[in-house]
Structure formats: C-alpha cells, structure tokens
Amino acid sequence: xxxxxxxxxxxxxxxxxxxxxxxxxxxxxxxxxxxxxxxxxxxxxxxxxxxxxxxxxxxxxxxxxxxxxxxxxxxxxxxxxxxxxxxxxxxxxxxxxxxxxxxxxxxxxxxxxxxxxxxxxxxxxxxxxxxxxx
Amino acid sequence: xxxxxxxxxxxxxxxxxxxxxxxxxxxxxxxxxxxxxxxxxxxxxxxxxxxxxxxxxxxxxxxxxxxxxxxxxxxxxxxxxxxxxxxxxxxxxxxxxxxxxxxxxxxxxxxxxxxxxxxxxxxxxxxxxxxxxxxxxxxxxxxxxxxxxxxxxxxxxxxxxxxxxxxxxxxxxxxxxxxxxxxxxxxxxxxxxxxxxxxxxxxxxxxxxxxxxxxxxxxxxxxxxxxxxxxxxxxxxxxxxxxxxxxxxxxxxxxxxxxxxxxxxxxxxxxxxxxxxxxxxxxxxxxxxxxxxxxxxxxxxxxxxxxxxxxxxxxxxxxxxxxxxxxxxxxxxxxxxxxxxxxxxxxxxxxxxxxxxxxxxxxxxxxxxxxxxxxxxxxxxxxxxxxxxxxxxxxxxxxxxxxxxxxxxxxxxxxxxxxxxxxxxxxxxxxxxxxxxxxxxxxxxxx
Numbered sequence: 001x002x003x004x005x006x007x008x009x010x011x012x013x014x015x016x017x018x019x020x021x022x023x024x025x026x027x028x029x030x031x032x033x034x035x036x037x038x039x040x041x042x043x044x045x046x047x048x049x050x051x052x053x054x055x056x057x058x059x060x061x062x063x064x065x066x067x068x069x070x071x072x073x074x075x076x077x078x079x080x081x082x083x084x085x086x087x088x089x090x091x092x093x094x095x096x097x098x099x100x101x102x103x104x105x106x107x108x109x110x111x112x113x114x115x116x117x118x119x120x121x122x123x124x125x126x127x128x129x130x131x132x133x134x
Numbered sequence: 135x136x137x138x139x140x141x142x143x144x145x146x147x148x149x150x151x152x153x154x155x156x157x158x159x160x161x162x163x164x165x166x167x168x169x170x171x172x173x174x175x176x177x178x179x180x181x182x183x184x185x186x187x188x189x190x191x192x193x194x195x196x197x198x199x200x201x202x203x204x205x206x207x208x209x210x211x212x213x214x215x216x217x218x219x220x221x222x223x224x225x226x227x228x229x230x231x232x233x234x235x236x237x238x239x240x241x242x243x244x245x246x247x248x249x250x251x252x253x254x255x256x257x258x259x260x261x262x263x264x265x266x267x268x269x270x271x272x273x274x275x276x277x278x279x280x281x282x283x284x285x286x287x288x289x290x291x292x293x294x295x296x297x298x299x300x301x302x303x304x305x306x307x308x309x310x311x312x313x314x315x316x317x318x319x320x321x322x323x324x325x326x327x328x329x330x331x332x333x334x335x336x337x338x339x340x341x342x343x344x345x346x347x348x349x350x351x352x353x354x355x356x357x358x359x360x361x362x363x364x365x366x367x368x369x370x371x372x373x374x375x376x377x378x379x380x381x382x383x384x385x386x387x388x389x390x391x392x393x394x395x396x397x398x399x400x401x402x403x404x405x406x407x408x409x410x411x412x413x414x415x416x417x418x419x420x421x422x423x424x425x426x427x428x429x430x431x432x433x434x435x436x437x438x439x440x441x442x443x444x445x446x447x448x449x450x451x452x453x454x455x456x457x458x459x460x461x462x463x464x465x466x467x468x469x470x471x472x473x474x475x476x477x478x479x480x481x482x483x484x485x486x487x488x489x490x491x492x493x494x495x496x497x498x499x500x501x502x503x504x505x506x507x508x509x510x511x512x513x514x515x516x517x518x519x520x521x522x523x524x525x526x527x528x529x530x531x532x533x534x535x536x537x538x539x540x541x542x543x544x545x546x547x548x549x550x551x552x553x554x555x556x557x558x559x560x561x562x563x564x565x566x567x568x569x570x571x572x573x574x575x576x577x578x579x580x581x
Contacts, residue, residue, distance in 0.1 A: 007409075
C-alpha cells in the first residue's frame, strides 16, 4: 500500500517562521548586545572595586558606555526591556545604580528618531571633558 | 501557472455574464478579488466537469445562470441547452430523462434506443431536482455520478459532462433529495437576491438572452442529436457545429468559449496543480473531524455518539453522518480549478478555505441539538452554508494552533508507515488517532 503520508516526508524538521519570530529574535539580539555593553562597563568599573560618583569616573564611564553601544540599533522599547532586566532579571548579576544610570543616559538619543540629528544630551560642562577623554 | 491565455478568456466570459446576463453582487472574496459565488462556481463547474446544486428562491437566476455558463463555455446555442433541460416533477419518466425505445424499430421487432438530448450533450441541467419524487431520483444516480446512462440493453457513456441542478427551498411541492444523490453533487451554491438596486435594473439594462441563440445551428444540432449515427460520431459532428457557433459568439459578442480539446487541456493543467503542505494537512484535519468517532470507530448515520466523549468540542460530535470519499475529491477538483482560474502555482489555504463550505454544506447532516443552538444566529448565507463556514473556520483555528505539531505527527506517520520504529505523536485531535490507526497503533485513549 502506498504511504499515505508521502507528502510529509520532509516536513517534520521544517519550522515555519512567522514575522513575530523574526521580531522577537531581533529584539532578543538587541537586548543581549545592550546587556553585553553594560557588563563591559561593569567589568571596567569593577577594577576600582568601589564605584565613586566622581567627576572623572562619570566621564570615563560615559565614554565606555558609548563605546559599548556604538553601532547598535535600538528603540525605546529595547531600553525599557533593559531597564526591566536591570530590576527583575537574573541576566544581570548585580545592579550598581551609578554605572547603570550612566549607561542608560548614553542610550536614549538613537531611540528617538526625531532627535537623531541632535547630540547626546550631556550637560554642557561635561561635554568638553568627554571629547577630551575620547 | 501564469500562462494566462485561457484564464483571460474565462474571465471575459465571467465579466460578460455578470455585466449583461446575470446581474448580481459579488459575495465572495479571494486574494483581493471579489466574485459572485453563483457565477464563479458555475464557471468552475463547467471547467472541471463538476456537478453543482444551485439553491435559492424562485426567480433568482438559478437555472439561467447555469444556462448562460453552459452555453458560452461549451459553445452550445441557448436553444439546445433549453431543449435538453430536464424538469423535476412527479410525473417525470425515465423515457423523458434518459431515452425511449425507437417506436418504428420496435414495430419491426427490434430494440433500439433514442437517447434524449439531456443524456447526450455535455451541458446537463436538471431544473428543480427536488420536485422529482425520491423513487425517481434513483433513476439518475448513475448518470449523475459517472455519466453512464442505461436504457433497455443499451448504455451511453459521456466522456465529458457538467451537471447543474437547481432546487427551491422546501415547500409543499418539493421532496427531500436522497442522500446518495445529494452526495454526488460536488458543490452547493445559493443564487442570491441581487439587492433592490440591481434588481431594479434587471430587464431594463440586461442584454436580451437571445443573443446566445442561433436558430440555424440549433436546428443542425437537433438533427445531429436525433440522428441514427453512433454516439461518438454524433458528438464529433456536434463539435463541428459548436465550432461555428463559437465563431459566431466571438464575432458578435467578443466571447471565446472552449472547444473539447481546450477543455481537456485545461483539465490537465488543473490536475497538475498540487496542494501545498499546509493545505494538505488542513484538509486531513478537516476530514478527520468529519469521519472520526472515538467510540464507534467512525461516524455512522445510524449511531449517535453521546455527551461526555473526549472529542465533544470537535465537529464529529455535532454531526450525524460520515464524510464520503466524494468530499475530498470535490474539494480537490474545485480548489484546483480555483487556483487555475486565479493563475496561482498551486493550491493553498486560501483556495481551500473558500472551497470547503460549498463542497461540504450539502453533505453534512447536523445533529438537531446543534441546529437548534445555531439557527437563531444572524447570518448572510443560507443556514447550511453558514454552519459549514463557521465549522471550517473553527477547524482552521485549531490547525493554526497545532500546525507545527501536526506536521511533525504526519512526518512521524510517514516514517512509521515506512517501517521505521518511531513512537507516534499523541495529540488532542482526531487526526492523531487517525495517524495511529494508519500505522497500526491501537487507540487506547479513554472516553
């Protein structure tokens, strides 16, 4: 007798990809890159053992954060995801509010398309120092 | 299937009839295009040599739509189509439907059959079929099913034919169409009221249908059909006159019907269109729900499943009878015809979802409890079609939820059937039980 399932010979392993899968995958990749950037920042700052809110450390941390997210395309929703992960997820081993705040402050501009032409909102007194650190 | 040559001609016929002869609203939509179901299915029936039952109120164009489609598509003058039509009424006889003895020959002691035009020509129309008493409906079963017409000791076999039958809604003069006869119809369509505005223009703007008549060719065809020649020879001669009428249609109305060779070629093209994997799996899922019974092994109209069955939420619990093997054949034939008409490369879910309600509506016997539950719901379609549309969408939703798993189960089924030692997948749908039955695994799911 002819196999009645002949048409399904090769279907088992095949997975259908719907647009939602692509979107979710892309979101996960973006969040993962943002988290990696944050972890790099923490690793750098961890060398100092105790993070102190000082003028020079802020500038340095901001520069590292900028490098971490360089070339990364993200949206406001990705930043929300990251903030949520900071608070609720075990993806991040520890939360240090200082570097986390600086890292988040480095994120917003690209997430606002209508402001993409503007420079990051760095308080003017620090801008010169940042440029110098670069 | 982008050859487009034939499809353009068929679309021109559709447009001509819808613009001039059968004025009605589009009531179905597929892939962004809107069509009138009566006309579209009429054309598909003519193209795929199908059998269509058209229902509706008296005077809403059931018979005329079939006459126009048959006449133009097969290039038979309207007078011949009218002359070959069978009317359903209690006094109808086999002699009028199929054939009668040749009285002159009978006087000489010889048996010879004079076949009716209805039995001979490929466009067959039975008007008001449900006015035929149940006993007389049995006379046309074989002819309707296979195109085999028997009388005395002779048989006439149609090598191609399309059958259109019309039926009014139940009234004092109608009978029930017997189950074996109704199952032989591929699809059920309602010829609907066109709406007050279009109805107002009918008779005022519509072309006189006599534009499809041609007395001379009608006379010639009558002579051929009533002649003494063998059936095949008569059909060859008739095809010659049809060619002439086809040229007349082209010159006068700009319409190109199809000759026999073209109709055969189109049928071959349609048969070459394959179902994609989703359509294949979805149809199997649908058929499983329409034939499966956990308690009794399969649906049987004489056995009623009880409440409390594990499969209460599926179609099998709401219906009395079992899907016949003609159902998947009808689905396939019409889905292929639709895909061909739309110039698609194969049959996909959109085609089959449009086709299923029309090929299934007349074949399902719903349980009374289900009918009572549903009859008050607001709808646009006749009750039979409405119920099946809703049922098909429910099943489609189930298919979407289980798609990946079902494909995996069918793939495992393939491997098991081929002799590999694999465990069939368990699932909460009759199809998984059917797969297990096919590969020889005993169904042990409790009620």
